[in-house]
Amino acid sequence: MLGIPFKGCAALAWGSARLVATDRKGRWLVTIGYLIAMWLLYYLWAALYADTPTRAGMTFNSAVLHVLVAQTLLAFLPVGTDWRLAREIRSGEIATQLILPMSLPLRQFAISLGRALAKATYILPAFALFLWYFDLSLTPKTIPLALASIALSFVLLFCIDFVVALAGFIATDLWGITASKDALVMFLGGALIPMAFFPAGMREVLAYLPFGHFFNTPVGYINGEIVSVQPLLIQAAWALGFVLAAAWAGRVVLRKLIVFGA
């Protein structure tokens, strides 16, 4: 079906998930770091709302839940595909990958999916614990749409990471482009503050761009702020566009590959 080797993808995803899940010390440290960051964010937003019940039309509960859910998605959806692939390009390991019977984007997607799912297995229980401790609750109106939106958000994040990593074929140092990408995705995607806090003009412009679909759309579904299927369809259209763009970029850039020596 569609020429996708599902068995190979599943094996790769499972293998990379196990690699993440077996790092017990790392798992604990990341979870504790995540909980501390969430704890501090909660108090930062509580201080912000201490003298006013609403800001940008949002109550404390709706604003803090937006930020906490977005930070949770941020903790497990981006899995460093850009840095991993860029390192493989730099070391020449990419040459081995290209002769394997699976396309490079698909292989990277399977590895990233496995890592994201493994991270979700310890971040999500920590998030549930956090919500219980602070007596907060999520009220998604349509759980299937929320799950579909998270999946599409992962696809968008993977595609942008993949394209940025391909710059490793051209640029000698990827830090600048990766940092710019991270800043844009997090800030304009609504992972740092709800987009309701942006000026009206900026929100109007952002409505025509894909950034809001990285975090704002899935967060909207999870928090029950979005019920209609329309944002999901727009997100799916952007995801399709990103997949096609990533595949095209991969084909173009791989023509530039030069392998030196033995």
Next chain:
Amino acid sequence: MQLSPFWRAYRRMVGSEARARLEHRADFALMILGVAATSLSTAATLYFMLGATGTIAGWHRGELIFMQGFMFCIFAPQSACYNGMFWLEHWLKTGAFLRFYTRPANPLLLLALERFHPQGFVVLAIGLAYCLFGLWGSPLLSEPLFYLGFVLLLPLSALVLWVINLAAISTCFWIGESDPVFSMSGKLTDMSRYPLDLFPKLATMIFMALPLAGTVWWPCQALLRGASLPLTVLGMAALAVICVGLLNGMWQRGMRRYAGAGG
């Protein structure tokens, strides 16, 4: 004037690294873009978050922007001179770290010899611009004592931040992967740019013990809120000395523990 062998080597390395970085102009432009995008998104987040009231628990927007700018300024020396520390884990795994045992100088100084990145100047310029923007129109800008405090406290805070970050990365001597520790300390460092009195007492105590309060909070108490400058400078100097001493000890233990990488 006769320079010591270290400084001669350092000057050569800075020259060649700076030339190499500036030779790839597009890459350098992208790097400046990265620094600008990161700092702008941080400042814009703060700006929009405060909204029309412009305050949070008695702290004004300008003061908060100054604190963000101060953090950029103290990160600048690390960004320029200690970019090599992000390679430590890789060197330990590949065995490339062995060269640190064969050279007759303190390994923390040798680490500075590994890389020089001109992007540090961009970070510093952006940080100073934020500090100026944050305090624009404030009477503090016309007080010579403020500038003296800024100049004295900046390097001390930079040392404290450098120690915290390098200590987090150096945990790879013991646990192999430093990413999780660095990510955890990074999250705390991010939050230490805000006034610590926003957070619960336990969090404030953690910030003081680590001692992340020495990066922005204590210096800004003296620069912005009238805490005693001489006492703060003395306290920060003592803190910086203790921090560097502890880091040096950590590296000595780490280097004794490292057994090399085969192959």
